[in-house]
Amino acid sequence: MVSICRPDQSDEIHQEILAIEEEIFRELGLHFRTMDMPVEDLGAPAYRKFDIEAWMPSREDFGEISSVSNCTDYQSRRLGIRYKENGENHFAHTLNGTAVAVPRILLAILENFQQKDGRVIIPEVLHPFTFGIKEILPKKQTTD
Numbered sequence: 001m002v003s004i005c006r007p008d009q010s011d012e013i014h015q016e017i018l019a020i021e022e023e024i025f026r027e028l029g030l031h032f033r034t035m036d037m038p039v040e041d042l043g044a045p046a047y048r049k050f051d052i053e054a055w056m057p058s059r060e061d062f063g064e065i066s067s068v069s070n071c072t073d074y075q076s077r078r079l080g081i082r083y084k085e086n087g088e089n090h091f092a093h094t095l096n097g098t099a100v101a102v103p104r105i106l107l108a109i110l111e112n113f114q115q116k117d118g119r120v121i122i123p124e125v126l127h128p129f130t131f132g133i134k135e136i137l138p139k140k141q142t143t144d
Contacts, residue, residue, distance in 0.1 A: 001017055001020070001021075001096065001097040001098075001099050002094070002095070002096050002097075003017065003094070003095040003096075004076070004081060004092045004093070004094055005092060005093050005095070006083060006085070006090070006092065006093065007072070007073070007090070007092075007093050009093070010070050010072065010093035010095060011070070013095055014048065014050075014068060014070040014095055017068045017095060017097040018034070018050050018068045018097070020097070020099075021052055021066050021068060021097055021098070021099060022034060022052065024099070024100060025052060025054065025065070025066070027123075027125045028105075028109065028123045028125060028126070029112075029113075029123050029124075029125075030054045030055070030065075030108055030109070030112060031054065031055040031112070032052055032053060032054045032055070032062075032065070033052070033053055033062060034050055034051070034052050034053075035050065035051045035052075035053060036048075036050055037049045037050065037051055043069075044074070045069070045071040045074040045075055046069040046070065046071055046074075047069075047070050047071060047072040047074070048069070048070045049067055049068065049069040049070070050067065050068045051064050051066070051067045052064070052065055052066040052067065052068075053065060054104075054105075054108040054112070055108075055112065056107065056108060056111055056112075057111045057112065058111055063104065063107075063108070064101075064104065065098075065100075065101055065104045065105055065108055066097065066098040066099065066100065066101060066104075067097070067098050068095070068096070068097040068098070069095065069096055069097075070093070070095050071093070071094045071095065071096070072093050072094075073091035073092065073093055073094075074094075075094040076091045076092045076093065076094055077091050081094070109122075109123065117138070118137075118138030119135050119136065119137055119138065120135060120136040121134070121135050122134055122135060122136065
């Protein structure tokens with residue numbers, strides 16, 4: 001997700017993008033946490049960044065599945081993105097959010113919804129997109 005906005009809007013939009021991402025993971029039924037990242041963990045463009053991490057049983061730890069960054073005017077200065085207000089040009093603020101990092105979210109779903117018998121229960125919110133498939137069955141073992 002990307003937003004280009006006026007500086008006075010960027011903090012509010014940052015929170016809106018974060019809320020959208022958290023809603024996605026909540027609806028998927030994942031156990032996740034949101035981390036307000038410290039300054040020393042930010043890349044050069046980011047003024048503020050939130051990482052969303054899901055519990056990953058294979059790691060016995062949380063792993064990042066998404067992030068949301070407010071880059072203020074860093075990117076717009078490099079790209080020349082401006083807006084005009086009261087006859088004056090100003091640099092816009094840019095924000096971006098991963099939304100869903102497909103490989104990482106698939107890993108989180110597979111690990112968190114796998115049953116003892118090897119089946120993986122597909123989260124209900126995804127059922128409209130799985131053509132009626134509600135679980136993934138393990139590969140049948142063959143004897144040689």
